[in-house]
């Protein structure tokens with residue numbers, strides 16, 4: 001993380017600007033650095049993105065013993081820096097086009113020019129938008145088991161969702177909580193079979209299927225949730241001290257919605273080449289609509305985007321000569 005907050009050395013012009021320092025952004029920076037392009041990543045939180053708050057990663061090829069998300073995030077970051085990538089804190093507020101250049105305006109008003117832009121801004125946990133959710137965020141409602149699990153030692157928690165995140169993070173929470181109840185809106189999970197098998201064999205996890213949470217309950221303190229059965233319509237209350245929500249992700253595309261073509265659910269439209277609707281702007285990682293959202297596919301996107309950016313920069317340089 002050395003130099004991350006030193007923004008004095010940001011240059012006015014780069015070959016490539018990369019937004020986001022998750023697996024996609026770090027891979028893009030590694031590849032652009034090795035191609036000897038001038039490039040910078042701007043990251044508005046902490047390097048690593050959602051990986052940094054994942055408890056354990058077991059399916060990244062080559063790391064057969066598994067690795068904590070924060071360790072893997074650090075490796076992505078330090079490998080990019082080792083090969084010369086500049087990774088700096090910065091919040092992109094606006095992107096404008098000026099001839100072949102992309103002008104990135106940062107929160108502090110600084111403007112940075114780039115020949116190519118790689119958007120790797122990832123995604124954020126989706127909310128369920130029911131009464132009580134906003135009120136209890138940070139006070140019983142959480143989107144991160146690694147961050148908040150320790151607060152629920154010997155207490156009862158509810159996990160919402162039926163994907164890999166819900167089941168994996170639910171299993172992780174059994175280290176602390178006396179009871180974990182996973183509530184899912186359908187009668188089958190979309191999590192991978194190996195993850196389902198492990199979760200089903202964990203006797204500290206209870207499952208409530210075919211149920212939607214319609215309210216998060218509590219006056220001062222969170223006390224539980226009200227659920228409605230999808231088949232019978234029957235409503236009931238499940239008591240708990242905490243609610244962990246893992247119902248998918250929304251893409252971080254607000255800044256680009258007037259610039260790029262997005263899918264109806266807000267992801268950037270770009271194919272396997274990562275090319276977006278604007279020449280010279282590439283989308284990599286979870287922000288790009290694709291079949292499989294994984295760390296490995298995000299990293300692969302970053303490498304492809306860097307290669308495409310390098311081709312684009314070479315064309316611009318040739319035209320300018």
Ligand code: NAP
Pocket residue numbers: 058059127128160161162163164165166168185186189190212246247248249292293294
């Ligand atoms: P996900 O796979 O999109 O699953 C979201 C779950 O939440 C689904 O079961 C969905 O139900 C449910 N859901 C969605 N909106 C809801 C709502 N408003 N109320 C109640 N339930 C709702 O999301 P994820 O588990 O966060 O995973 C995201 C991506 O990361 C996936 O591609 C996943 O494979 C990947 N991931 C991989 C790993 C791994 O490989 N180890 C670990 C974590 C995540 P329905 O099924 O009914 O739609």
